[in-house]
Amino acid sequence: MKILFVTLLAVPLLMLAGCGEKSPGTAAKTEKQIKIPDEFTSEKQIPSVLENELTPEEKAALINQIMPSAANEPTPEEKFVKLRQDAESGDAKAQNGLGVMYYTGEAISKDASGKTLSNDPEKAAAWFHRSAAQGYADAQFNLGLLYANGEGVPKDSAKAVELFKKAADQGNADAQNNLGVMYYSGEGVPNDAAKAKEWFKKAAAQGNADAQANLDAMK
Template sequence: MKTIAVLLAALLLAAGCGNKSSTEKTATNEAEVTLMGESTTAGELPSFLKEGLSEKEQDELKKKIMPTLDDGLTPEQRFLNLRKKAEAGDAEAQNGLGSMYFSGEAVSHDAQGNPLSKDPEAAAGWFYRAAEQGHADAQFNLGLLYFTGEGVPQDKTKAVELFTKAAEQGNIDAQNNLGVIYLLGEGVEQNTNKAVEWFEKAAEQGNEEAIKNLEAVRASQKASQKPSGEQK
C-alpha cells in the first residue's frame, strides 16, 4: 500500500470524438472527458477516498493506510529524513520530495531570499531523478509538469513519452491521461482507437474517470452512427 496520495486538482478537458477547431474543443453530446492531473505527496487522502466520509472517518482511514504519519516526527524531521534518502538515490523518496516542493510543504526561497509558495523547478528536478530510475509515479508527475509547463518548458510530446512509460507500468492516471491525449490529439496524432485502449486499461483497474471517459466516447460513437433522421 502506498503511503503517499494525491495532491493536485484534476484538469478537466472537454473533448468530442469528431472534428474540432484549432481554437475550441467542445464535448460531443455534452459528454465531458477528464484528464487526471495529480502528483503525489504525503499526508493527504485522494479525493475519491474522501467522498462521503466525515473528518473523523478520514482521520481513521489515514491511520490505516498511512502508518508512517504516526512516526512521532515533526514535519521538519520527516522532510530531512526524506531528503537524506532522496540524496542517497531512493526513487520513492525523490518522488515524495518532489511532491513536497511542488505543494509547498518544503519551503523554498527565490534569489532574493523570499519564501516561495511552491517550487515547481525543484519538484521537476527530483521527479526527474526518480523517473530516470523507472519510478512510475515520478514519470507521471514529471509528465504532468511537461504537459502544463510548470517548472519545465511546456512539451506535450515529452509529456506523452513520460505518461506512456508510467502507463505501461500500470499507472492508472497515466493511462487515463493518455486516453484523453489521444482523443484530443494533444502532442500526438488524434487516434480514438488508442484513446479507447488506454481508457479500457485504466477502467479495468477501477479508475472512475476512465470509466466515465469510456462512456462518453462510446455515447459519441453511437450517436454518430445513427442515421441523420434519428438524431435528436
C-alpha cells in the same frame, strides 16, 4: 451526432502519504459549559474560544486527546530531513515524495532574492526527473503532468506523452487515463481514438473514475 471533446484532466499528483483518519474520541470536559462556534482549526490547534479558558497543562492534555502522538514520533521537520537524505542518497520513492512536497508548497522554498515561494514546480521537476530516470512510475506520471501543463519545465506535449507511456506501461492508472486523453485530443501524438479508448479501458479496469467518464463521453 454530437462530438464530445475530452480535455486533459488535471489529475492530482500522487501524494507521498495520505491523511490519517482520526479516531472518534470523547470530548474533553471543562468546568464551564462553553458553546464552541464553527471555525476551522488545524490538527494541533484548539478552538480559539478555549484559549483563555484553559491552563497550559489543560491545553496540552486536550491537544493530546485531539491528536495523540507517540513519544518517539519524529516531528514534521525531522520527517522532511530524513526524506531529503533518502532522496539525496538515490531513493526513487523519496525523490518523488520530495518533488511532491515542493510542488504543493509543503516544503518551503525560496527564490534567488530570498522570497519564500508558495510552491516550487522547478525544484519539484528536478526531483521528479531524478526519480523518473530510475523508472519510478509515479514520478514519470508527475513529470509528465508538468510537461503537459508547462509547470517548472517548458510545455512539451510529446515529452508528456513519452513519460505517461512509461508510467502507463507499468500499470499507473492515472497515466493510462492521461495517455488516452493525449491520443484522443492529438496532443503530442497523432490523433487516434482507438488507442485512446484502449488506454481509457485499461485505466477504468483499475477503477479510475476519470477514465470511465472519458469512455462514456466517447460513446
